[in-house]
Amino acid sequence: MMRQPTAPLGSFHYTVEVGDTLYGIARKFNTTISNIRVFNHIPNPNIIYVGQILVIPESPAEAIIYTVQPGDTLYSIAQAHGTYVNNLIIFNYLTNPNLIYPGQQLVVTASLQG
CATH class of the missing domain: 3.10.350.10 (LysM domain)
Known part of the structure; x- marks a missing residue:
């Protein structure tokens, strides 16, 4: 389970x-x-x-929902939104942070230290 x-x-x-x-x-x-x-x-x-x-x-109040585009990485998404890769991993419960795909939706937080 x-x-x-x-x-x-x-x-x-x-x-x-x-x-x-x-x-x-x-x-x-x-x-x-x-x-x-x-x-x-x-x-x-x-x-x-x-x-x-x-x-x-719960998501942080200032979080946005971002749709992954072709060529995106967690690093590029974090950079574009002024946040940390670790926040993306934590708030999206990603078991494999190397595996994201176009069309996937992610909670993107502000630069809270994660």
Whole structure:
């Protein structure tokens, strides 16, 4: 069984409501679908149900959601946004920091020392 990661800023519970999608929930709480899936072991992001209680990892208030572009690296993303590679790893729960892909969404924090 996979161990749930620890959210650096903590987490909270959210109960799925009628009309909710993971995309909408991620946007509402300034996080990514991937992060929600990691904390809830959701195999299919299209299947959530009303009444389901999700653990939502907190993102820093000033964080942005960045979509990885072809040729991006964690280093180039960190440089472009004035943050640290370690923050990208920590706030995106990346198990392999060398493996990011175009279209992937990442929580990008300010330059908090990570």
